[in-house]
Amino acid sequence: MIWQLDLLILVFVIICALAAINIKDLLSAVIILGAYSFLMCLLWAEMGAVDVAFTEASVAAAVSTILFVGAVLKTTRRSKD
Template structure:
Protein backbone atom coordinates (compact mmCIF):
# COMPACT_ATOMS: atom_id res chain seq x y z
CA UNK A 1 0.00 0.00 0.00
CA UNK A 2 1.14 3.50 -0.77
CA UNK A 3 0.90 5.46 2.46
CA UNK A 4 0.92 8.85 0.72
CA UNK A 5 -2.18 7.89 -1.28
CA UNK A 6 -3.90 6.56 1.83
CA UNK A 7 -3.04 9.73 3.75
CA UNK A 8 -4.35 11.94 0.94
CA UNK A 9 -7.58 9.95 0.77
CA UNK A 10 -7.95 10.20 4.53
CA UNK A 11 -7.50 13.98 4.38
CA UNK A 12 -10.13 14.23 1.64
CA UNK A 13 -12.40 12.07 3.78
CA UNK A 14 -12.04 14.38 6.78
CA UNK A 15 -12.57 17.46 4.60
CA UNK A 16 -15.74 15.94 3.12
CA UNK A 17 -17.04 15.02 6.57
CA UNK A 18 -16.50 18.54 7.90
CA UNK A 19 -17.95 20.12 4.76
CA UNK A 20 -21.05 17.90 4.83
CA UNK A 21 -22.00 19.02 8.33
CA UNK A 22 -21.20 22.71 7.85
CA UNK A 23 -22.73 23.45 4.43
CA UNK A 24 -26.14 25.16 4.52
CA UNK A 25 -27.51 23.95 1.18
CA UNK A 26 -29.10 20.49 1.36
CA UNK A 27 -28.26 19.50 -2.21
CA UNK A 28 -24.63 20.43 -1.66
CA UNK A 29 -24.60 18.33 1.50
CA UNK A 30 -25.93 15.34 -0.46
CA UNK A 31 -23.26 15.71 -3.14
CA UNK A 32 -20.52 15.99 -0.51
CA UNK A 33 -21.93 12.93 1.24
CA UNK A 34 -21.74 11.03 -2.07
CA UNK A 35 -18.10 12.06 -2.43
CA UNK A 36 -17.49 10.89 1.13
CA UNK A 37 -18.97 7.48 0.32
CA UNK A 38 -16.93 7.20 -2.86
CA UNK A 39 -13.70 8.02 -1.00
CA UNK A 40 -14.62 5.44 1.65
CA UNK A 41 -15.11 2.86 -1.11
CA UNK A 42 -11.67 3.66 -2.51
CA UNK A 43 -10.11 3.31 0.94
CA UNK A 44 -11.86 -0.03 1.50
CA UNK A 45 -10.57 -1.26 -1.87
CA UNK A 46 -7.07 -0.07 -0.99
CA UNK A 47 -7.26 -2.15 2.20
CA UNK A 48 -8.16 -5.23 0.08
CA UNK A 49 -11.72 -5.36 1.40
CA UNK A 50 -13.24 -5.47 -2.06
CA UNK A 51 -16.62 -6.79 -0.96
CA UNK A 52 -17.04 -3.96 1.55
CA UNK A 53 -15.83 -1.43 -1.05
CA UNK A 54 -18.36 -2.70 -3.59
CA UNK A 55 -21.17 -2.50 -1.06
CA UNK A 56 -20.14 1.02 0.00
CA UNK A 57 -20.01 2.18 -3.61
CA UNK A 58 -23.36 0.62 -4.51
CA UNK A 59 -25.31 1.57 -1.41
CA UNK A 60 -23.50 4.61 -0.04
CA UNK A 61 -22.55 6.44 -3.22
CA UNK A 62 -25.30 5.00 -5.40
CA UNK A 63 -28.71 4.22 -3.99
CA UNK A 64 -28.53 6.47 -0.92
CA UNK A 65 -27.45 9.47 -2.98
CA UNK A 66 -30.30 8.98 -5.45
CA UNK A 67 -32.81 8.69 -2.60
CA UNK A 68 -31.43 11.78 -0.85
CA UNK A 69 -31.62 13.82 -4.07
CA UNK A 70 -35.22 12.67 -4.57
CA UNK A 71 -36.10 13.75 -1.04
CA UNK A 72 -34.36 17.12 -1.37
CA UNK A 73 -36.11 17.78 -4.68
CA UNK A 74 -39.49 17.24 -2.99
CA UNK A 75 -38.81 19.69 -0.19
CA UNK A 76 -39.56 23.40 -0.39
CA UNK A 77 -37.98 26.36 1.29
CA UNK A 78 -39.92 28.27 3.90
CA UNK A 79 -40.63 31.84 3.03
CA UNK A 80 -39.21 34.51 5.30
CA UNK A 81 -42.59 36.24 5.73
Protein backbone atom coordinates (compact mmCIF):
# COMPACT_ATOMS: atom_id res chain seq x y z
CA MET A 1 0.00 0.00 0.00
CA ILE A 2 1.51 3.31 -1.16
CA TRP A 3 0.12 6.04 1.04
CA GLN A 4 0.63 8.91 -1.43
CA LEU A 5 -1.43 7.11 -4.09
CA ASP A 6 -3.99 6.10 -1.47
CA LEU A 7 -4.46 9.69 -0.29
CA LEU A 8 -4.67 11.06 -3.86
CA ILE A 9 -7.35 8.58 -4.95
CA LEU A 10 -9.29 9.09 -1.70
CA VAL A 11 -9.40 12.87 -2.29
CA PHE A 12 -10.67 12.25 -5.84
CA VAL A 13 -13.32 9.87 -4.48
CA ILE A 14 -14.57 12.50 -2.02
CA ILE A 15 -14.66 15.17 -4.76
CA CYS A 16 -16.70 12.78 -6.96
CA ALA A 17 -19.12 12.06 -4.10
CA LEU A 18 -19.68 15.77 -3.45
CA ALA A 19 -20.20 16.47 -7.16
CA ALA A 20 -22.66 13.58 -7.56
CA ILE A 21 -24.73 14.91 -4.68
CA ASN A 22 -24.73 18.60 -5.61
CA ILE A 23 -25.29 18.51 -9.37
CA LYS A 24 -28.81 19.45 -10.52
CA ASP A 25 -29.05 17.24 -13.62
CA LEU A 26 -29.78 13.67 -12.55
CA LEU A 27 -28.17 12.02 -15.60
CA SER A 28 -24.88 13.85 -14.90
CA ALA A 29 -25.09 12.84 -11.24
CA VAL A 30 -25.48 9.18 -12.20
CA ILE A 31 -22.52 9.27 -14.62
CA ILE A 32 -20.38 10.91 -11.92
CA LEU A 33 -21.43 8.08 -9.61
CA GLY A 34 -20.04 5.67 -12.21
CA ALA A 35 -16.72 7.54 -12.17
CA TYR A 36 -16.83 7.32 -8.36
CA SER A 37 -17.20 3.54 -8.61
CA PHE A 38 -14.21 3.24 -10.95
CA LEU A 39 -12.04 5.33 -8.61
CA MET A 40 -13.17 3.06 -5.77
CA CYS A 41 -12.11 0.05 -7.85
CA LEU A 42 -8.66 1.65 -8.27
CA LEU A 43 -8.47 2.15 -4.51
CA TRP A 44 -9.17 -1.52 -3.85
CA ALA A 45 -6.63 -2.75 -6.38
CA GLU A 46 -4.09 -0.51 -4.66
CA MET A 47 -5.01 -1.95 -1.25
CA GLY A 48 -4.33 -5.50 -2.52
CA ALA A 49 -7.99 -6.58 -2.64
CA VAL A 50 -7.91 -7.55 -6.31
CA ASP A 51 -11.00 -9.79 -6.11
CA VAL A 52 -13.08 -6.95 -4.66
CA ALA A 53 -11.73 -4.61 -7.35
CA PHE A 54 -12.88 -7.01 -10.11
CA THR A 55 -16.34 -7.31 -8.62
CA GLU A 56 -16.63 -3.56 -8.15
CA ALA A 57 -15.59 -2.82 -11.74
CA SER A 58 -18.04 -5.30 -13.25
CA VAL A 59 -20.99 -5.11 -10.88
CA ALA A 60 -21.05 -1.70 -9.20
CA ALA A 61 -19.49 0.45 -11.93
CA ALA A 62 -21.08 -1.17 -14.99
CA VAL A 63 -24.39 -2.81 -14.02
CA SER A 64 -25.39 -0.24 -11.40
CA THR A 65 -24.68 2.68 -13.76
CA ILE A 66 -26.72 1.05 -16.53
CA LEU A 67 -29.64 0.47 -14.14
CA PHE A 68 -29.47 4.07 -12.92
CA VAL A 69 -29.35 5.50 -16.45
CA GLY A 70 -32.31 3.34 -17.47
CA ALA A 71 -34.35 4.49 -14.49
CA VAL A 72 -33.49 8.17 -15.06
CA LEU A 73 -34.44 7.94 -18.73
CA LYS A 74 -37.75 6.30 -17.78
CA THR A 75 -38.57 8.99 -15.22
CA THR A 76 -37.22 12.55 -15.29
CA ARG A 77 -33.84 14.24 -15.54
CA ARG A 78 -34.74 17.40 -13.69
CA SER A 79 -34.11 17.80 -9.98
CA LYS A 80 -34.62 20.78 -7.70
CA ASP A 81 -31.69 20.03 -5.38
